[in-house]
Amino acid sequence: MADTLTHHMRRTLVLGLPLVGGQLAQMAIGVTDTLMLGWYSVPALAAGTIGATFFFSVFILGAGFAYAVLPMASAAAGRGDEIRVRRIARMGLWLSAGFAALALPLFWWSGPLLSALGQDPQVAEGAQTYLRIAGPGLIPALLTATLRSHLSALEHTRIVLWAVLAAGVLNAGVNWLLIFGNWGFPELGLAGAAIASLGVHALTTGLLIFYATRGPGMARFDLLRNIHRPDWPVFGEIFRLGWPIGLTLLSESGLFAASALMMGVLGTVPLAAHGVALQVAALVFMVHLGLSSAVTVRVGQFWGREDREGMLRAALAAAILSFGAVLLATWLYIGGGEAIIALFVDPTDPARPAILDLGARLLVLAALFQLVDAAQVMALGMLRGVQDTRRPMVYAFVAYWMLGLPASWILGIEMGFGPEGIWLGLCVGLAAAAITLSLRFLRLILPPPRAPIRG
Structure with missing residues (x-):
């Protein structure tokens, strides 16, 4: 029993440590945004904080479908059913993209919503400026969450950590260029932070798609095969679970x-x-x-x-x-x-x-x-x-x-x-x-x- 339990602990650590690192790196991105906007101006910090909180609240609701992919794909992988693994990932991507598309109007008209919730009008207007740029990043953000679940279910977690670390470096660099106007770039302040956020989400999605289709041992899952074709029974399972x-x-x-x-x-x-x-x-x-x-x-x-x-x-x-x-x-x-x-x-x-x-x-x-x-x-x-x-x-x-x-x-x-x-x-x-x-x-x-x- 002890040897078996030790084996389970070792397997969990190998799988879990990159996921822990990825979570910490993701949190570091938020801390970096807060620090750099705080260095720029207090109004920008206030509007950016409210905007990021609004974005996160919508994201976390839609992320349920991405989280649902994790146990379903794990169970299918445990049975060796590679076709079902692909179908689960495909329908998870469908649901994530569909939810994000439906949520986009919330970001465009976020100013009136935030004002109705008692926020200062200037802060609400600044948050709306941020969200109108960063909001479309919800699509790659939720696609990234789905791909992370897909890769984690197959125990390919190190790429998740490296992708988030790369995104963090990009985020800090683009923030430095566009918030403050360094190296001849325009000084965009809050809008610069929003552009950086959008770029981070797009980069992370691109890296994970590349790995999920071209990475070691991933070709057999043929992730993008029939990506346009619906699989309504699996779609329904993910929806009910997510x-x-x-x-x-x-x-x-x-x-x-x-x-x-x-x-x-x-x-x-x-x-x-x-x-x-x-x-x-x-x-x-x-x-x-x-x-x-x-x-x-x-x-x-x-x-x-x-x-x-x-x-x-x-x-x-x-x-x-x-x-x-x-x-x-x-x-x-x-x-x-x-x-x-x-x-x-x-x-x-x-x-x-x-x-x-x-x-x-x-x-x-x-x-x-x-x-x-x-x-x-x-x-x-x-x-x-x-x-x-x-x-x-x-x-x-x-x-x-x-x-x-x-x-x-x-x-x-x-x-x-x-x-x-x-x-x-x-x-x-x-x-x-x-x-x-x-x-x-x-x-x-x-x-x-x-x-x-x-x-």
């Missing part, structure tokens, strides 16, 4: 957006400390998100072979690795919380001491926070591996919005525990999700108990 994933992702990101609004009620310092502590926690969360995708692939392969023992061991191996990352991060949070927060705060800011103190206390809570957050995202990955998404969507929504959000408001605002209370409330919701989703996975893969023999 829309609950999109709504689950949106409900989770919405929970954290709501927590930021609650922090804003408490004041500027709590909001700033919350934002920094959450950014640190998000960096560590990328480890668990990458492992979650890896466990979807591993469980999906055994699901395709109808191997219950293999599914259980693959899930256990991934859970052990995730827990190891939790222990390491906990040691960092407790031992160096204030030093970590200090990296994100201007030394000349008069509010710095208050932000450092509160941020360090929140990072101590992050030890509990990340434990339950990691557990719930790992359970979601396992359930996607067995192609179970509708019931998990309901469990997650109830846990996040009917337990976590009210608990955060009651503990943080009504009972006066402040920022720590809001974080404890988030822990309540995430813990409920982790427990119910984990039990759901075990119920699905463990054999039913035998009826007693009566004689």
Whole structure:
């Protein structure tokens, strides 16, 4: 058992580490945009932040179809059905492109929408300028997400990391040229950042398509063969599996957006400390998100072979690795919380001491926070591996919005525990999700108990 479990852990690491690196590199692109727009001007930073948040919210809803490709292709690959692998990828690309095309008008008329949501008119107008350029990038962004799932299901994850790293370099370079007008290029400010974003998405899609069709061992899948031809049964399967994933992702990101609004009620310092502590926690969360995708692939392969023992061991191996990352991060949070927060705060800011103190206390809570957050995202990955998404969507929504959000408001605002209370409330919701989703996975893969023999 130990050798087998060690083998599963090694396979999960080989598959998952490039995915973790890809997630971290993708996050670094967003951090680069924030830094460079901040260097340009505060209005550009505000409009770019709102625009990027709007873009991400639409993207995350449509990404459900891309995520659905991962377990379906993994199961087909586990059975050695290469034709079905191709059909799944093809229909995933269809759905992703179709969703993106339908969503494009939201970006074009985003200004009135953002104004209706209470944003400053100038910020809303700037965000609309950004989104009218960057918005069409939703098409390659969702195609990229689908191709990433296709390649990950086939355990070709290193190319995903290299493609994202190349995109990050391009993004920083084009930002430097077009935001600030360096080397004789026009100084476009916010519009320059939008052009860079569009270019990044197009480059990443191009690299992944090239690899998926010409890379080592990929020719046999013949990805683009009959790309124009619909396969309605597979289209329907991906749609039914994917829309609950999109709504689950949106409900989770919405929970954290709501927590930021609650922090804003408490004041500027709590909001700033919350934002920094959450950014640190998000960096560590990328480890668990990458492992979650890896466990979807591993469980999906055994699901395709109808191997219950293999599914259980693959899930256990991934859970052990995730827990190891939790222990390491906990040691960092407790031992160096204030030093970590200090990296994100201007030394000349008069509010710095208050932000450092509160941020360090929140990072101590992050030890509990990340434990339950990691557990719930790992359970979601396992359930996607067995192609179970509708019931998990309901469990997650109830846990996040009917337990976590009210608990955060009651503990943080009504009972006066402040920022720590809001974080404890988030822990309540995430813990409920982790427990119910984990039990759901075990119920699905463990054999039913035998009826007693009566004689």
